[in-house]
Amino acid sequence: xxxxxxxSTPTCHxxxxxxxxxxxxxxxxxEYNVATDLEKRKEMVEKxxxxxVPVIIIEGQDPIVGFSEQVVKAxxxx
Numbered sequence: 185x186x187x188x189x190x191x192s193t194p195t196c197h198x199x200x201x202x203x204x205x206x207x208x209x210x211x212x213x214x215e216y217n218v219a220t221d222l223e224k225r226k227e228m229v230e231k232x233x234x235x236x237v238p239v240i241i242i243e244g245q246d247p248i249v250g251f252s253e254q255v256v257k258a259x260x261x262x
Contacts, residue, residue, distance in 0.1 A: 186243040186260070188213040191228040195219075199238040202251040211260070 188206070190213055192199030206213050218225035218237060228239050232247050240248040245259045 189241040191216045191239040193219040198251040
């Protein structure tokens with residue numbers, strides 16, 4: 185299984201959709217709350233060049249900014 189990280193905020197609708205998708209599909213992930221974790225927020229901006237969330241990092245793939253079930257499924261299959 186690939187390592188998956190999600191940079192999110194508690195009030196982000198698309199972040200919650202992404203986390204629900206992972207939970208419903210029994211996919212484990214590590215969550216970073218960039219609303220309170222300033223170091224992880226800085227790391228996210230360095231990786232993507234922007235402040236938008238969610239940012240989903242699937243091991244071996246380019247960062248995914250935002251949430252599209254189809255994009256995430258395709259990245260998981262690579």
